[in-house]
Amino acid sequence: MNLERYSRQILFPEIQEKGQNELLNSTVLVVGAGALGTVICNHLVRSGIGKIRIIDRDYVEMTNLQRQILFDEQDVYDALPKAIAIKQKLKSINSSIEIDAIIGNATNKNIDSLVDGVDIVMDGTDNMATRLLLNDICYKKGIPYSYGGVVSSRGMAAFFIPGETPCLRCMTKGIIDGGETCDTVGVLSPVVDMVSSLEVIETLKYLTQNHSRLRNTLYTVDMWLNKHYDIKLSKPDPNCLTCQKKIYPALKLRTSDLETVLCGRNTVQIHQKTNIDLKEWSQKLKKVATIKQTPFLIKALLSEDIQFVLFPDGRVLVQGTEDIVKARTWYDQYIGS
Numbered sequence: 001m002n003l004e005r006y007s008r009q010i011l012f013p014e015i016q017e018k019g020q021n022e023l024l025n026s027t028v029l030v031v032g033a034g035a036l037g038t039v040i041c042n043h044l045v046r047s048g049i050g051k052i053r054i055i056d057r058d059y060v061e062m063t064n065l066q067r068q069i070l071f072d073e074q075d076v077y078d079a080l081p082k083a084i085a086i087k088q089k090l091k092s093i094n095s096s097i098e099i100d101a102i103i104g105n106a107t108n109k110n111i112d113s114l115v116d117g118v119d120i121v122m123d124g125t126d127n128m129a130t131r132l133l134l135n136d137i138c139y140k141k142g143i144p145y146s147y148g149g150v151v152s153s154r155g156m157a158a159f160f161i162p163g164e165t166p167c168l169r170c171m172t173k174g175i176i177d178g179g180e181t182c183d184t185v186g187v188l189s190p191v192v193d194m195v196s197s198l199e200v201i202e203t204l205k206y207l208t209q210n211h212s213r214l215r216n217t218l219y220t221v222d223m224w225l226n227k228h229y230d231i232k233l234s235k236p237d238p239n240c241l242t243c244q245k246k247i248y249p250a251l252k253l254r255t256s257d258l259e260t261v262l263c264g265r266n267t268v269q270i271h272q273k274t275n276i277d278l279k280e281w282s283q284k285l286k287k288v289a290t291i292k293q294t295p296f297l298i299k300a301l302l303s304e305d306i307q308f309v310l311f312p313d314g315r316v317l318v319q320g321t322e323d324i325v326k327a328r329t330w331y332d333q334y335i336g337s
Contacts, residue, residue, distance in 0.1 A: 001096070006048050019208035020048060026207045027051040029118040031106050031134060033082040034058065035187065036148055037124025038070040039196035041086055045094040047204060052090070055102040055114060056082040056124075057269065057315060058262070059297060067189035081296045081311075103296065104313050105260075105271060106130055108251050111137045120203050122146045124196075126263040128172070129250075135160070135168040136250040139242050146203050148195040152185040153224030155195035158233065159202035159214055166236040167243040171218060187264075191223050259324045266320060268327035273314035273335075281310055288334065306330060 003010060003020060010020050028049050030037050033056035044052055060068075060075040060082055070089040071082070087101035106114060106125075111133060115121060121138050123146060125131055131147065138145040139162045147168055148157040160167050198219060205213045217230035241247040260269040282293045289300035289308070300308040308330075309317040316335055318327040 005094075009047065014210050014213070015204075015208050019210075022208050023048045023204070024050040026120075027053065027118045028120050028122055028203065029053045029055075029114055030122045030124050031055055031114075031130065032124030032126065033086045034064065034124060034126060035067045035189070035192040036150065036196050036199070037082075038068045038086060039193055040122050040124055040200055041090055042070060042093070043197065043200040044203075045090045045097050045099075047200070048094070049097065049207075051098040051100070053100040053102070053114065053118065054083055054086060055104055055106050056086070057103070057105040057311075058082050058265075058317075059309065060085050061265075063264070067187060067192050069189075069193075079292065079294050079297060079299060084296060103311065105269070105315060106133065107271075108133060111251070115141055115143060118143060119207060120144045120146060122199055122203060123148050127260070129260075132169060132172075133250040136242050136248040138162060139167050140246070140248050140251065144203075144206055146199045148199045150187055150191050150195050153188050153191055154220070154222045155191045156218060156220040157195050157198040157202075158218040159199075159206070159216075160233075161206075161214075162243065165216065165233045167240065169242040170237040170240045171233075173237075188223065191221070194221060194223065259327065261322050261324065262317070265317075266322055268318045268321060268324055269315055270318060270327060270331050271313075271315045272331075273316075275314050276310050276312055276316075278310065278312060285334065300334075302330075302334065308334065310335075 006020050009015055010017050026049050028044060030040055030052060033054050060071045060080050062076050064071055070086050075085040081103045083101040083103045087099050090099050115137055121134050121143055123131060134145055142162045145160045147160060202214060216233050219230050221228040236243050238244055241249050262269055278293060278298050282291050282298050285291060285300045289302045292299040298310040306320040316331060318330055321327055
């Protein structure tokens with residue numbers, strides 16, 4: 001393979017050609033193709049990670065463009081799923097990289113197949129429940145987990161290694177419900193860039209065998225208030241259900257996926273069906289809604305305040321509320337069981 005495109009990276013003494021070849025032979029899973037995920041993937045393909053697997057459940061909207069750097073207005077107009085849009089952009093940046101883009105939701109039903117054969121799992125998500133799922137599968141399978149989160153002007157990042165560091169559940173005590181979200185306090189794009197870059201640089205250190213250079217801290221920054229600090233990764237909590245007792249609670253099977261409130265979207269995702277025939281549902285809903293159908297989804301505008309977005313994998317986004325009870329009521333009224 002021609003390594004010329006990576007020449008400036010190869011000149012870096014702790015990478016060189018050997019490290020570059022290790023990157024080219026690596027596989028990374030990125031969960032989420034939004035703010036964090038777009039920056040992460042941009043760096044990964046330019047750095048020469050050989051294979052990138054991406055999963056995202058959402059599609060591109062105008063409010064994404066403020067911080068999700070690989071999307072543009074045409075993606076919004078086409079209502080492209082983020083997984084499709086990001087694959088197109090990434091292939092135009094580096095056509096030699098293998099990219100596996102999946103439209104869907106990372107759950108305890110598909111997480112085993114998602115992490116199969118990957119060297120590192122990278123966090124591009126927007127909710128703690130999914131992060132604990134990634135944490136649990138990584139510690140069960142012995143895969144490093146590069147964690148990051150952003151809200152407002154603040155962000156944090158850490159690199160967790162099974163058998164060497166405590167896990168995310170240790171650091172958070174497994175608390176899922178957060179305080180502020182991007183829906184309530186917003187988010188600034190430079191913070192996204194910084195946290196995503198911190199995730200990637202630790203990944204590059206690990207994949208090029210520069211383990212002694214790993215930060216080994218939970219790094220926190222507030223870029224607006226000019227504050228930053230490191231929390232040393234302490235010893236694991238002896239009562240941790242993941243890295244110590246190996247119970248992995250997030251991996252326990254459920255009969256169905258829980259409804260999920262999507263950050264900053266005034267939207268509830270309901271995943272009750274296993275598949276949806278877009279042509280069939282377009283015909284059903286056109287009697288009560290204004291329909292826009294693409295090869296990837298249906299948008300059904302039911303009223304000024306309510307819109308459904310239907311995906312072939314059975315997911316439905318109920319837009320217009322964060323109230324799960326209301327969302328279920330509207331879903332049951334128009335979609336049913």
